[in-house]
Amino acid sequence: MTTAVPSPVDLVRGARHTAYHLEMRDGYMRSDPWFVAWREGRSEDFQQRKTRPWLDLIREVTARGVEVRRLRIVSEPVSEYIRFEYETTASNIEAGERIRWLPRRRASDLALPGNDCWIIDGETVLFNHFTGEGEVSPEGKELTTDPAVVKLCVTGFDSGWERGIDHEEYRI
Structure with missing residues (x-):
C-alpha cells in the first residue's frame, strides 16, 4: 500500500509549533499566473494575490501561535524571479x-x-523536487521523519536563519 505524501498546505495546517521553509533556487515555476502578471505589469491581477488561499492559511496558523519562517538563499545580483519574490513579499509578512x-x-x-524543504515542528521534512527549469518535478515531493535527515535540515535552516537578513533590511 502506497501512502500519499501530504501537501505543504496540509503539513503547515497541521503544524503545532513551527513551519520553516527553506528556498535555495533562483527561479521557480515561471508559468505561475502571479509571476506572469507581475512580469507583464498587470498590477490589478497581481494585487489579487493578497487574498489567495495560501495567505489565509498563514493567517490561520500564526493566529494559533505557529511560527512560520521562510529563508531564501539567493544569488546576487538576483534573478528576475527573485526580484518578483522580493517585490511581493510584503503580503506574506502581513499574513x-x-x-x-x-x-x-x-x-x-x-x-x-x-533540495528546498519544509520543516514542520522539527520532526518532519517535506522535500520539494524541481526540474532544471524550476517547474515541479515528476517526483514532486518526498516526506521523511528520519532523525538524521531532520537534524541536518533543522541545523542548516537555523544556521542560515542566523546569517539571514530580515526582509525589511535586505536590499536588492
Whole structure:
C-alpha cells in the first residue's frame, strides 16, 4: 500500500509549533499566473494575490501561535524571479510569515540539504523536487521523519536563519 505524501498546505495546517521553509533556487515555476502578471505589469491581477488561499492559511496558523519562517538563499545580483519574490513579499509578512534573505556567498560553509524543504515542528521534512527549469518535478515531493535527515535540515535552516537578513533590511 502506497501512502500519499501530504501537501505543504496540509503539513503547515497541521503544524503545532513551527513551519520553516527553506528556498535555495533562483527561479521557480515561471508559468505561475502571479509571476506572469507581475512580469507583464498587470498590477490589478497581481494585487489579487493578497487574498489567495495560501495567505489565509498563514493567517490561520500564526493566529494559533505557529511560527512560520521562510529563508531564501539567493544569488546576487538576483534573478528576475527573485526580484518578483522580493517585490511581493510584503503580503506574506502581513499574513504572519517571517522572511529572511541570505546571499548565497554567505552560505558556502553551511551544511544544507540538497533540495528546498519544509520543516514542520522539527520532526518532519517535506522535500520539494524541481526540474532544471524550476517547474515541479515528476517526483514532486518526498516526506521523511528520519532523525538524521531532520537534524541536518533543522541545523542548516537555523544556521542560515542566523546569517539571514530580515526582509525589511535586505536590499536588492
